[in-house]
Every structure is written in structure tokens, then in C-alpha cells.
Amino acid sequence: MIINKHIMRTTNEKQVLQQIVNEGPISRSQISRNxxxxxVTVSDIxxxxxxxxxxxxxGHGVSTRNGGRKPVMALLNVDYGYVLSINILRQRFTILTCQLDGKSHDYASVSTKNVDLTTVLDMIEDRINQVIEQHENKLLGWAFGLDGMIYDNQILDAGLKGxxxxDLAKYFGDKFNIPVVLENIANQSAIFERDFSGEGVYRDLVAVTIRDQVSAGIITNxxxxxxxxxxxxxxxKCPLADRYQEEANETVNHYVSETAVLKQIMACQQLNRVDVNRIRRDYLGHDQKLLQILDEFSYYLAKVLGNxxxxxxxxxxxxxxPILELLPELMDDVRSYVDKLAIPRxxxxxxxxxxxxxxxxxxxSAVIHKVLGLDDLQLTFSNQRDVVLEQLES
Known part of the structure; x- marks a missing residue:
């Protein structure tokens, strides 16, 4: 078997950087052992x-039991640059700035109600320029998330008209000349659970997002x-049998999506807007009409989760x-309905x-993988390590 030396070198470079991201502060000798x-190869890289x-x-780590020089410890340089993550939703877009180690700040939500797509794109561009002006470090890339079907960085279907x-990636990539990563929101949520929950916690998971649409992000191995x-x-878009008439079918979105449930709640409360405080208050006050709507939601959601x-x-x-975050008590109802299903797992x-x-x-996380050239390797963020360090001499 002939091994391409260039490929081997590239692989080694990626693995060394991955070690520093995941395990830092870490010494060269520890990377070599891991x-x-x-x-020599590790020191060169x-x-x-x-x-x-x-x-x-x-700084310096602790020397071995045999004494000797204390190892110099290295971390990913978070001042090298930063990334942005933007979600385009039905009536708003949200934006978050992230360091290369996954630490986030400057979350913002911007209303786009009654605004056309062209104006939304201009608003996003303005917001990006504001972020760039506020940061001394370099913007290395950003990610867009939305409800829909995305493949190979292209939007094949989307909940938002237009x-x-x-070609959203090309539109903004050409304007700023940096990498743009497109993904649907459910897949982004699945990546979050994989990369921010701790190393190896979830190797196989499904992240279900409930917004305008119900979608699942799937992580396997x-x-x-x-x-x-x-x-x-x-x-x-999958069909779901009606609770009372099995021959009647509607889609999962019809029964479970946030939009559908909130419309029912607003009609029940005779309001033309969502009042989260009122929803919480009526739920705790055992308002029977609201409880019936939420019971239907829990029942159909359990069917989906069982499948x-x-x-x-x-x-x-x-x-x-969001509705489960507002009313986490509903999880007990959902689990109870799942337990009644005749399923093996x-x-x-x-x-x-x-x-x-x-x-x-x-x-x-997806765009950090991209800009670091580590698309195919696991990165674990918020990995706090207790390491004894001594300041480096200037």
C-alpha cells in the first residue's frame, strides 16, 4: 500500500489542531502521546x-514525577478571529457572535414582520457591518440557519417565500469574501447537542425542533x-392519523408545529398576538380549554417521538x-403518552x-469546523479543564 505523504501530513496537522481545541491547555509531549x-512531527506542526x-x-504545566523542565501549554487563540451565526425565521432573524472556542456573546433578535425578503437581506447586511465595526478581530465566516431543506449549501426548499x-451563500460570500455555511435549523440543533454536551455524550441522537415546521436533525455515530x-x-410533512378518526390524516405540522398550536391558543384566549405570560398563567390556573389544546399537542408529539x-x-x-421551554411540565405528559405506545425502543x-x-x-460550530479545516473531526466546546499553569516569562 502506497501512502500519500501529503495526505498523511494534512491528517497529522488536523489531528494536532483538534487536540489543542478539545484538550487545551495541552503540551506538545501530551499531544504526541495522545x-x-x-x-519532531508534533513540534513542527x-x-x-x-x-x-x-x-x-x-503558561507552564506541572513537571513529571521525575522532575525535568515544565512543559509549555498551548490553547487555541480565540483572538485569531470570530464567526457569526444567523437564523432567518418567519418574522425575525437572530444573530450570535462566537469565539473559535465556541463561547458566544452579543445575541440579538431583529423583527422582520411585514418586511419583504430584499429588505431582510439588507437588514442582515447592515447588522453584519455593525458587528464588524465593533470588533477588532477578523470575521472568519458565518452560518445561516433556516426552516427548510438544504443540500450542498443550496436551499432546495424553504418555509420563507423567496x-x-x-443562492444565499453566494450572495453574502461574494459581498464579504469569507466562507458561508448553510444548514437547516434542526441540523444545527443536532450539531449543538453533539458538540456542546461534552465529549462522547451523544454519538447517536435526534434533535427535534418545533417552530413553523417540525424537523429532526440526526446524528449517527x-x-x-x-x-x-x-x-x-x-x-x-409526514401524515399523522387523527386521534379520533384514524381514517382522517393531516400532517405533523398541522398537529404539532408551534405556529399551529399558538394559533389555537390565541383563538382560545381571543387575542391577536401571543401572550406568553397569559399562556403560563392560564396553564397554572388549569384553564380547561387551554389544557385541552396542550393535551392534543402532547399526544401528537408523543406519536412523532415514538416513531x-x-x-x-x-x-x-x-x-x-419554545412552547416546551415555557411549559416544561408538558414533558411529563409527552413522556406518559410515549410510555403507552407499543414500541420496543x-x-x-x-x-x-x-x-x-x-x-x-x-x-x-459548523462554520468553526469549516474555517479551521476540521470538517470531518469532532470538536468539543466548553471543555473546562483544571490545569495548573505558571505565567510564561516575557
Whole structure:
């Protein structure tokens, strides 16, 4: 077997950088041991990364029991640059700035109600320029997330009018000359659960997002599964038997989507807008009409989750839904309905830890992978390590 030396070198470079991102602060000798690479190779790659400014040295670690020189420890240099993650939703877009280590800040939500798509794109461009002006570091790339079907960075279908077949990545990539990554929101949520929950916690998971559409992001053996032309996880359009008349069928979106449920609640409360405080108050006050709507939602959602559990047998199913974040007590009802289903596999049902920012942070992770050249490798963010460091001498 002939091994291409260039490919081997590239592979080694990626693995060394991955070690520094995931395990830093870390020494060259520890990287060498972890990867079973000789110290000369690791030192050569380490020096190149240091010269490029992609990593930085932060102090000395503890010497071995045998004494000797204390190792110099290195971290990813978060001042090298930053990324943006933007979600385009039905009546707003949300934006988040992220460091290369996954730490986020400057979340913003901008209303686009009654605004056409061209104006929305101009608003997004203005907001990006504002972020650039506020940061001294370089913008390295950004991610767009939306409800729809995306394949090979192209929008094949979208919930928002005008976005289908629009080359959003090229539109903004040409304007700013940096990488743009497109993904649907469910896939972004799945990436978030994989990369921010801790190393190896979820190797097989399904993240279900409930917004205008009901979608599933699927991680299998640590990798995002998109299916044929990105069609995996488009569960909102699947038929679902009616609770009372099995011969009657509507789509999952009809029964479970946030839009459908909130419309019923607004009609019940005789309001023309969503009042989250009123919803919470009426729920705690046992308003029977509201409880009936939410019971229907829980019942149909349980049907969907039962099918997912049986079909994919994931380690867990993570739910990203504002209505469940508002009323987490509903999870007990959903679990109860799932328990009554005659299915062999009932995966744990969990609420995502950060519904508001989960998909945005998943998008940030996707673009961080891209700009670091680590698309095919696992990155674990927010990995806090207790390391004894001494300041480097200037």
C-alpha cells in the first residue's frame, strides 16, 4: 500500500489542531502521546500553528514525577478571529457572535414582520457591518440557519417565500469574501447537542425542533446524517392519523408545529398576538380549554417521538421547542403518552439546555469546523479543564 505523504501530513496537522481545541491547555509531549505521533512531527506542526497565530502559549504545566523542565501549554487563540451565526425565521432573524472556542456573546433578535425578503437581506447586511465595526478581530465566516431543506449549501426548499433556490451563500460570500455555511435549523440543533454536551455524550441522537415546521436533525455515530439531497428529518410533512378518526390524516405540522398550536391558543384566549405570560398563567390556573389544546399537542408529539425512537434507536431525543421551554411540565405528559405506545425502543426524551441559542451555536460550530479545516473531526466546546499553569516569562 502506497501512502500519500501529503495526505498523511494534512491528517497529522488536523489531528494536532483538534487536540489543542478539545484538550487545551495541552503540551506538545501530551499531544504526541495522545496521537502516537513522534515529537519532531508534533513540534513542527505546533510551531507552524504558533507562527500563524492560530494557537497561543499560556503558561507552564506541572513537571513529571521525575522532575525535568515544565512543559509549555498551548490553547487555541480565540483572538485569531470570530464567526457569526444567523437564523432567518418567519418574522425575525437572530444573530450570535462566537469565539473559535465556541463561547458566544452579543445575541440579538431583529423583527422582520411585514418586511419583504430584499429588505431582510439588507437588514442582515447592515447588522453584519455593525458587528464588524465593533470588533477588532477578523470575521472568519458565518452560518445561516433556516426552516427548510438544504443540500450542498443550496436551499432546495424553504418555509420563507423567496428563499427557495436563492443562492444565499453566494450572495453574502461574494459581498464579504469569507466562507458561508448553510444548514437547516434542526441540523444545527443536532450539531449543538453533539458538540456542546461534552465529549462522547451523544454519538447517536435526534434533535427535534418545533417552530413553523417540525424537523429532526440526526446524528449517527458522531456524524450529521442528511439523507438523499438533504431530505432526512423533514418530518413535518409526514401524515399523522387523527386521534379520533384514524381514517382522517393531516400532517405533523398541522398537529404539532408551534405556529399551529399558538394559533389555537390565541383563538382560545381571543387575542391577536401571543401572550406568553397569559399562556403560563392560564396553564397554572388549569384553564380547561387551554389544557385541552396542550393535551392534543402532547399526544401528537408523543406519536412523532415514538416513531423516531423506534426508527433510529438514538441515545436520546432532544427537543428544541419554545412552547416546551415555557411549559416544561408538558414533558411529563409527552413522556406518559410515549410510555403507552407499543414500541420496543423508548429513547430518553430531554429538553435542550438552550432553546433560544442552540441552533445558532450549532451553526457557529459548523462554520468553526469549516474555517479551521476540521470538517470531518469532532470538536468539543466548553471543555473546562483544571490545569495548573505558571505565567510564561516575557
Amino acid at each position: 496521537l502516537s505521533l513522534n515529537k 505546533y510551531s507552524e500553528l504558533l507562527h500563524e497565530g492560530l494557537i497561543r502559549e499560556v 428563499l427557495k433556490n436563492f 458522531g456524524h450529521l446524517y442528511r439523507g438523499h439531497r438533504g431530505e432526512a428529518g423533514v418530518i413535518g 423516531i425512537s423506534s426508527s433510529f434507536a438514538p441515545d436520546a431525543i432532544l427537543l428544541n421547542a 423508548k429513547a430518553p426524551l430531554l429538553l435542550t439546555k438552550n432553546a433560544k441559542e442552540a441552533s445558532l451555536m450549532g451553526g457557529a
